[in-house]
Amino acid sequence: MAFLRSPHAHARIGRVDLASARAMPGVVTCVTAADLRDTVRPLRAASRMTGYHATDLLPLAADKVRYQGEPVVAVVAESRYVAEDAVDAIAVEWSPLPPVPDARAAMAAESPLVHEEFGTNVILTRAFRHGDVDPALAGAALVVRERFRFRRHAALPIENRAALAAWNADGLTLWSSTQVPGMVRDALAESLAVPGHRIRVVAPDVGGGFGLKSSVYAEEIAVAALARRVGRPVKWIGDRREDLLASTQAWDEEIDATLALDGHGTIRGLRASVLADVGAYSIVPWTASIEVIQVISFLPGPYRVPAYLGEGAGVATNKAPMGPYRGVGRPVATFVMESLLDRAARRLGLDPREIRRRNFITEFPWRSPSGIVWDSGSFAETLDEAARLADWDGVRAAQSLRGDATRRLGVGVASYVELTGIGSAIPASPGADIATGTEGATVRVDPTGTVTASFGLACHGQGHETTLAQVVADTLGARLDDVRVVHGDTSAGPIGTGTYASRSAVLGGGAAILASRSVREKALAIAAHQLEADARDIELQESAAWVRGAPDRRVSLREIARSAYLGARRLPKGLEPGLEATRYYDPFFGTASSATHIAVVEVDLALGAVTVLRHVVVEDCGRVINPRIVEGQTIGGVAQGIGGALLEELVYDDQAQLATGSLMDYLPPTAWEIPPIVVRHLDRPSPSTIGGFKGVGEGGTIGAPAAIANAVSDALGSLGVEIAELPVTPDRIFRLLASRAPRTG
Amino acid sequence: MPEPVSISLTVNGIAREGRCEPRKLLVDFIREDLELTGTHVGCEHGICGACTVIVNGEAARSCLMLAVQAEGAEILTIEGLAKDGKFHPLQEAFRQHHGLQCGFCTPGMLLTALDFLRVNPHPTELEIREGIAAVLCRCTGYQGIVKAVDAAAKELGRTTG
Numbered sequence: 001m002a003f004l005r006s007p008h009a010h011a012r013i014g015r016v017d018l019a020s021a022r023a024m025p026g027v028v029t030c031v032t033a034a035d036l037r038d039t040v041r042p043l044r045a046a047s048r049m050t051g052y053h054a055t056d057l058l059p060l061a062a063d064k065v066r067y068q069g070e071p072v073v074a075v076v077a078e079s080r081y082v083a084e085d086a087v088d089a090i091a092v093e094w095s096p097l098p099p100v101p102d103a104r105a106a107m108a109a110e111s112p113l114v115h116e117e118f119g120t121n122v123i124l125t126r127a128f129r130h131g132d133v134d135p136a137l138a139g140a141a142l143v144v145r146e147r148f149r150f151r152r153h154a155a156l157p158i159e160n161r162a163a164l165a166a167w168n169a170d171g172l173t174l175w176s177s178t179q180v181p182g183m184v185r186d187a188l189a190e191s192l193a194v195p196g197h198r199i200r201v202v203a204p205d206v207g208g209g210f211g212l213k214s215s216v217y218a219e220e221i222a223v224a225a226l227a228r229r230v231g232r233p234v235k236w237i238g239d240r241r242e243d244l245l246a247s248t249q250a251w252d253e254e255i256d257a258t259l260a261l262d263g264h265g266t267i268r269g270l271r272a273s274v275l276a277d278v279g280a281y282s283i284v285p286w287t288a289s290i291e292v293i294q295v296i297s298f299l300p301g302p303y304r305v306p307a308y309l310g311e312g313a314g315v316a317t318n319k320a321p322m323g324p325y326r327g328v329g330r331p332v333a334t335f336v337m338e339s340l341l342d343r344a345a346r347r348l349g350l351d352p353r354e355i356r357r358r359n360f361i362t363e364f365p366w367r368s369p370s371g372i373v374w375d376s377g378s379f380a381e382t383l384d385e386a387a388r389l390a391d392w393d394g395v396r397a398a399q400s401l402r403g404d405a406t407r408r409l410g411v412g413v414a415s416y417v418e419l420t421g422i423g424s425a426i427p428a429s430p431g432a433d434i435a436t437g438t439e440g441a442t443v444r445v446d447p448t449g450t451v452t453a454s455f456g457l458a459c460h461g462q463g464h465e466t467t468l469a470q471v472v473a474d475t476l477g478a479r480l481d482d483v484r485v486v487h488g489d490t491s492a493g494p495i496g497t498g499t500y501a502s503r504s505a506v507l508g509g510g511a512a513i514l515a516s517r518s519v520r521e522k523a524l525a526i527a528a529h530q531l532e533a534d535a536r537d538i539e540l541q542e543s544a545a546w547v548r549g550a551p552d553r554r555v556s557l558r559e560i561a562r563s564a565y566l567g568a569r570r571l572p573k574g575l576e577p578g579l580e581a582t583r584y585y586d587p588f589f590g591t592a593s594s595a596t597h598i599a600v601v602e603v604d605l606a607l608g609a610v611t612v613l614r615h616v617v618v619e620d621c622g623r624v625i626n627p628r629i630v631e632g633q634t635i636g637g638v639a640q641g642i643g644g645a646l647l648e649e650l651v652y653d654d655q656a657q658l659a660t661g662s663l664m665d666y667l668p669p670t671a672w673e674i675p676p677i678v679v680r681h682l683d684r685p686s687p688s689t690i691g692g693f694k695g696v697g698e699g700g701t702i703g704a705p706a707a708i709a710n711a712v713s714d715a716l717g718s719l720g721v722e723i724a725e726l727p728v729t730p731d732r733i734f735r736l737l738a739s740r741a742p743r744t745g
Numbered sequence: 746m747p748e749p750v751s752i753s754l755t756v757n758g759i760a761r762e763g764r765c766e767p768r769k770l771l772v773d774f775i776r777e778d779l780e781l782t783g784t785h786v787g788c789e790h791g792i793c794g795a796c797t798v799i800v801n802g803e804a805a806r807s808c809l810m811l812a813v814q815a816e817g818a819e820i821l822t823i824e825g826l827a828k829d830g831k832f833h834p835l836q837e838a839f840r841q842h843h844g845l846q847c848g849f850c851t852p853g854m855l856l857t858a859l860d861f862l863r864v865n866p867h868p869t870e871l872e873i874r875e876g877i878a879a880v881l882c883r884c885t886g887y888q889g890i891v892k893a894v895d896a897a898a899k900e901l902g903r904t905t906g
């Protein structure tokens with residue numbers, strides 16, 4: 001299948017002439033929105049937020065297009081080559097409308113409207129208030145103010161999105177490159193009016209996601225609807241251009257922020273107003289709020305902020321919709337807060353480390369100004385250890401030796417705290433009605449003694465097959481090799497939504513522990529019966545059970561399992577047959593992961609180029625299940641943060657046309673741009689989650705941009721340059737330097 | 746539409762034949778006609794390197810070649826790297842050093858590294874970074890891959906004298 005996608009950012013769709021496309025050999029069908037109107041219902045991301053406007057998610061645009069790349073016609077053909085030929089043969093009469101190219105323009109009274117029916121482009125607003133911020137600002141010894149800008153980014157998994165739908169008498173199977181098979185199943189049930197138990201969504205071996213694959217997409221609905229219509233399997237494999245044009249995009253915000261401090265550098269108050277360019281639609285199921293609300297939620301960071309006002313607005317424009325990307329809001333929030341603190345430290349003549357130490361939260365649990373509960377945190381410890389590993393003092397000494405060289409050294413720090421393993425108390429998307437707070441696990445020992453642990457999660461590179469198997473093996477007392485983890489298939493496991501928001505170790509791991517404990521308890525009871533001992537005297541490890549102190553009175557897990565299924569004859573009186581358990585886990589508030597990042601950079605004044613020389617992360621992600629996997633997640637996240645800080649930007653022109661539609665223009669880092677990254681874990685079990693796990697999937701991307709921005713500001717401090725916009729490309733550095741240079745002639 | 750043409754070539758040491766349109770990309774031919782789906786597609790414009798295979802001894806981007814250009818060629822795809830059920834030292838090193846997460850870039854990365862080590866059997870860390878910069882990985886931050894290529898270079902140097 002291939003799509004005809006809108007070449008315009010904003011236009012009315014007139015007559016669509018499909019005749020020649022339909023007549024081409026090898027073309028099975030061509031359809032527009034009108035052809036699907038009776039069989040596909042629009043989806044909407046609901047939310048209880050006041051002043052929020054939901055938009056329709058349809059497989060194909062009806063009446064008007066609202067971003068370049070929006071699907072308009074779907075063509076099913078014998079091959080993608082033929083389908084693309086057919087797309088070229090379709091004639092559409094477009095009536096272009098004036099586009100809304102960015103959030104500021106969208107706010108103007110005379111702006112065209114992306115959705116006329118709302119009467120405004122502002123589709124959501126939200127504020128967090130704590131204490132009285134005005135007097136705090138008015139009476140402060142020091143007030144620092146800045147307008148920050150974080151440009152639009154792409155998550156860019158190397159595997160593009162893809163979906164394949166096949167129907168049979170039993171219903172629909174959709175294979176999709178998604179992080180959230182459970183959410184996709186629920187969405188398809190609604191949009192196609194098919195009972196949920198007739199839909200199976202499978203997400204095998206997904207090639208990276210980073211949040212981009214955690215929303216429900218038009219193309220998934222389109223393949224399912226078209227496969228039903230033509231009575232054959234239909235496959236769509238997105239190409240990179242489609243990915244850059246029509247996958248969710250991220251982090252596009254402008255933040256006006258003011259930080260007030262006393263003469264010692266103690267924070268008195270913080271005020272911020274965030275303007276987010278949320279693109280053309282409010283994505284399903286997260287809503288358009290997901291990024292902007294996380295920015296205002298997390299802005300106060302790991303610091304005591306006695307008075308806070310954070311206001312956010314999400315504004316519709318004619319761009320691809322904004323969605324979650326690794327870190328969601330927190331890379332932006334951390335960039336803003338950490339930049340403000342460094343500015344304050346410079347004005348006060350304080351060491352950047354010292355100003356942070358003076359403000360870190362030290363008592364737990366701590367309720368943040370936006371209502372988040374931090375259960376724990378190792379803020380000062382991560383800072384001190386990171387400074388030591390990065391040789392902070394050595395960099396300072398080298399800086400003074402270099403003096404005014406054209407290649408300036410800089411060192412920058414960023415500390416953050418993030419909410420991970422979010423439970424039902426604080427939904428991952430505020431106000432939205434999605435079950436992000438629970439996850440299940442089924443642990444089953446079969447009669448051969450091997451263990452299958454199945455989850456509603458959907459791994460796409462995080463190594464769940466390893467870490468969750470470790471958790472099950474350890475808790476149950478089975479050999480690691482005997483445990484198989486199954487995930488990413490809605491018909492193979494318990495109900496769950498998927499993998500996103502640094503939740504899988506906490507929620508999946510917690511559910512795995514609960515289920516494994518139940519199975520273990522039953523296995524112990526059966527073993528005790530077989531060995532004629534008391535269950536309290538039985539050891540169960542490495543798939544074998546024995547009587548403590550009498551290791552040759554033993555049975556294998558296999559023998560235990562056989563008895564479990566043979567039934568009453570072999571079981572203790574009253575024990576139900578079978579050896580499996582399904583348990584669900586809700587960590588309620590979630591838990592707090594934290595870290596400090598330190599970047600050491602070199603800025604070449606002649607080229608405007610920034611090179612990251614080294615990057616250090618010291619993190620507290622709770623109990624570490626597998627250090628190598630945590631390290632891999634962190635380093636991968638840092639690399640994305642480096643890309644976000646220095647290289648990557650989705651550029652739209654003033655007609656809202658994407659100017660970076662290929663990998664020749666959108667530049668993720670290669671191995672060459674990434675320095676050696678040092679990662680240290682503090683093993684501090686979470687006080688509030690089962691297993692003590694905290695999530696770690698996103699942290700690398702949260703801290704890196706802020707640390708790099710601060711390092712560049714540090715390098716250029718003597719030239720009066722402070723970074724307020726990311727990515728800080730050579731072009732931007734060059735302009736900043738030029739604007740500061742004394743005029744000659 | 747132009748008539749399909751026949752193509753014969755050797756893939757992983759086995760003589761293969763197929764028929765396809767002259768415009769068909771080599772990567773699509775490998776994946777769809779030869780049913781070797783280990784070769785991946787990430788961009789179709791020559792940047793990501795996911796589609797890298799070895800053509801007549803050198804790494805090549807199979808999304809930038811037409812299948813017809815591979816007539817008579819000898820091609821190594823990822824399916825041919827392990828021998829007799831045993832991983833190639835590069836594969837073993839990727840496993841040991843956590844050189845992959847989602848694994849999507851891995852086939853192209855491995856074949857690029859294979860070609861790189863052929864040309865430069867004793868690389869420095871920076872040379873490895875430069876060598877594998879031909880392939881994009883979005884998951885690993887490259888550190889595990891760099892370590893793996895370094896370890897494989899040492900292992901290959903040891904076993905081949």
Ligand code: FES
Binds near residue numbers: 791
């Ligand atoms: S698919 Fe060939 S280089 Fe990207």
Ligand code: FES
Binds near residue numbers: 208847850851881
């Ligand atoms: S391992 Fe996922 S892209 Fe490299």
